[in-house]
Amino acid sequence: MTAPPDGPAPEAEPEPRPEAAREPAADNAEAFRRQCAAVEAARCLAAAGGPAEAVARHQARGKLTARRRIALLLDPATPFLEIGALAAHGVYDEPVPAAGIVTGVGSVGGRLAMIMANDATVKGGTYYPLTVKKQVRAQQVARENGLPSIYLVDSGGAFLPLQEEIFPDAHHFGAIFRNMAEMSALGLPQIAAVMGSCTAGGAYIPAMADETVIVRGTGTIFLGGPQLVQAATGVVVDAETLGGADLHTSRSAVADHLADDDIAALATVRAILARAPALPLPGPDLPPEPPLRPASEIADLIPQSPRQRLPAREILARLIDGGRLDEYRARYARTIICGTAAIEGYRVGVLMNDGVLYAESAQKAANFIELCCQRQVPLLFLHNISGFMVGEEYEAGGIARHGAKMVNAVATAAVPKFSLLVGGSYGAGNYAMCGRAFGPRLMAMWPNARTSVMGGEQAATVLGLVREEQLRKAGQSFDADARARFEAPIRATYATSSHPIHAAARLWVDAVIEPEDTRAFLALALAMAKGGPKGETRFGVFRM
Template sequence: MTGAASMADEGAAIGRGYERHSEAVDTARRTAIAGGPADAVARHRARGKLTARERISHLLDPGTPFMEIGQLAAHDVYDDAVPSAGIITGIGMVEGRLAMVMANDATVKGGTYYPLTVKKQIRAQNIARENGLASIYLVDSGGAFLPMQEDIFPDEHHFGRIFRNIAEMSSMGLPQIAAVMGSCTAGGAYIPAMCDETVIVRGTGTIFLGGPQLVQAATGVVVDAETLGGADVHTASSAVADHLAQDDHHAIALVRAVVARKPAQPLPAPPLPPREPLHPASGMAALIPSDGRLRIPGRDILERLLDAGCLDEYRARYGQTIICGTGAIGGYPVGIVMNDGVLFSQSAQKATNFVELCCQRDVPLLFLHDISGFMVGQEYEADGIARHGAKLVNAVSTARVPKFSLLIGGSYGAGNFAMCGRAFGPRLMGMWPNARTSVMGGEQAATVLSLVREAQLHKAGRSFSEEDRRTFEAPVRDAYERASHPVYAAARLWVDAVIDPEDTREWLTLALAMAAASPKQETRFGVFRM
């Protein structure tokens, strides 16, 4: 067999492996986009209402992209199906300005808030705050899902945080605009009541702290929803709403008019001439090994991601298991921190220094994860690998340049922390369909736990055969594989999106453009243990 034929066969095998990885993601996406069941959609339309995704489509400037956040949220998490956690959130252009759009999906359990609905909306608000975006709320919700109230109502990052965020962002001069296009009940009534300006649709929009049933239970008075809190009440009597709309289309036009009062703010032009990558991005998936234990060829990925494939590498000959350097994506400068093997002390020190340089020069950071963790062993512990790793975690934690994180392979344990995992404040975090994340790999976890089990049995004077070991380890591996999958992670909002490799460059270009328009922040590092 010739070398060329061997490479072709290997490439075909890799492609098949990637298709297997992405199949579950594609299924979850179709479920999310479909929204609620067909009968719920039919009832929604019978009331003359657009669906949540249709509302967003009409709201956005024609021909502009929509960067959806949390599309797979709540997938297979609850006993009930709650596609996209019952709320569509994402970033789009409205009247020439970037805005965070949050649209309740009333076809999903009447738009009621599950715990992940709350988490998703707060995540969207945090992105809006950090990037200086206006927030637009397309409200159509029955309020909190009462059977799970203890996971929705009382805590610091539960329902009340949504309203606090509205107040704080308004105080920062970030527009808060609501359109009430359906129910807006109980605590949810504070969304339109607290926004800077509010539109309400006649005949379908209602706002009340207590619905007709609660009013009857509390006071004995029987009243219908329109009389209690309809559009005429709130535009003519209560002044909770500012603008009366005749239907969804009219409401969207009014929202766009409110946004248009401030001058358009187009995304800043890239400071460098955009150039195509060295190789087409369409070839990215072919670089992903079928076996997730094999390392992804990082430099080949960069040739398909960076403008002209160019990386001005930092300390290329030192700490070679991590690649650091500056390049550009779509003409926007970016500092790359990319794994190329397990992290050693030298790797951590090199990356720490590079993060410092990017902060000093105000260059955004992109972390590309393919990491099993830090090197372990007596020699490395004695060399202070925990101290050197802590320097990198410190630098990543306190860096105030825009940070973006993308899992292209594994992202395990402390390696995830050092590479700007979710806890370390990336402005956006994505994951490829082949990527995996957990405290450690399933194989390692199964081995560690079986060794612990063997020691326990040995202490009790009992045996632990090879068959016992296999029986014990199999469910551990299965559980770790399920919980480390991108759909599992995205369903719980551990990442903002699952991104196909060929779409990565476009996704990052929009992210970097958005960051270029956001307010600058000064970095102050903590104490580095020397």
């Protein structure tokens, strides 16, 4: 693969970039609406929780649903930034909406907190592998942003058929309890409300919390439930006697506060959190301004075909305050845009792809990241990247070495980092633009975005060439029809596995958001980060 050099010399006038004809805006918008509709349908399934009969049984016991509990816990008329809403969508043999746990950041008593609420209408609130992964991710967000954690517990413990994917490894169930201990040691409050069953290893959540509330009549805590006790000892005992609220508030002291119902329990949690001084969101650095153009126009700009160019600067004009970007090296290495901007008044260093990454692009980005780290400016990566440039000329020019500088800078930058996939995000380009493995505080995708090791077309072509070579060595032919039959399922597989719903279901990203919601999402993320712990950047060795 070859391409023209990466932009003109610094003293040259910029030349227009060739691109295919753009589709009409109305056609773009309609295609984008269809993509949004698919995401919204998945969200609605997740928000509904378990089947109707499970919800009815839950409510008949006098219990509120997980989402209703969160709504009553939050300060009135304040937003809830949900993390992992699409987790487990389509992953298991049977539905596990939202992975059986609702997690997100909201304001409780004037202080932002991470809320984790088991959904007992989904398989009794048992923990699937993705339930564990989602809760550990929520705790990571809480730790990085210095937030207290609130656990609304209503769970039957581990989903036993998948126990080996839940129990023994470093990032399995035990990580939840270790995180609680470490965050408590950091001075981040850990508060639990037991509003239903709390069984086996899950019993350590209320036991390890700084303070625990339990609901009379519905809340139970025990390491071994009645069935296990009977199997192990032969003793028949009911759940309330074994681990009910009266026992744990009067004899065992596993719980500290008794509540008569869910509403009383939530009020107690709010009172516990209110003992510490309120920590409202830090104000913006600058007076907030609307973008130059409304974000509602972004749907018109997103091409239907990934072969069409996404207009990076037009996207930015609809995301950043006033459309103003204090651009770094604006005339050099133009396939990556770097500059300082503001979103709702919060300063941020922006890196956005406008083409493939060359050696010059990587060096420019690495230098810009250094400057942001020196000045304690958070970083926002807007992905639309097919990867680094390939070809004999570029390999000889050391593109791997230069690309490594950017990857090094992204990995070691200790300022808050955020990633948003607005188009494609493939291969090493994903890594260089702060993919999941590089520690973004929050990461989201637009409904049109795609991510995989490479595009489906490229994967099909590469594997087709490999197959052709294998057959040639065996003395067999590989005609056009055979190639088409071979490549079609590869394209189909990549189309599915690169989709935002697929990524969000596996927690490769925290959310799938629409362009019109992006500024609010990023503003809250930047405000959280501003009030959170600060790190000191120490870069690794940059190979020159």
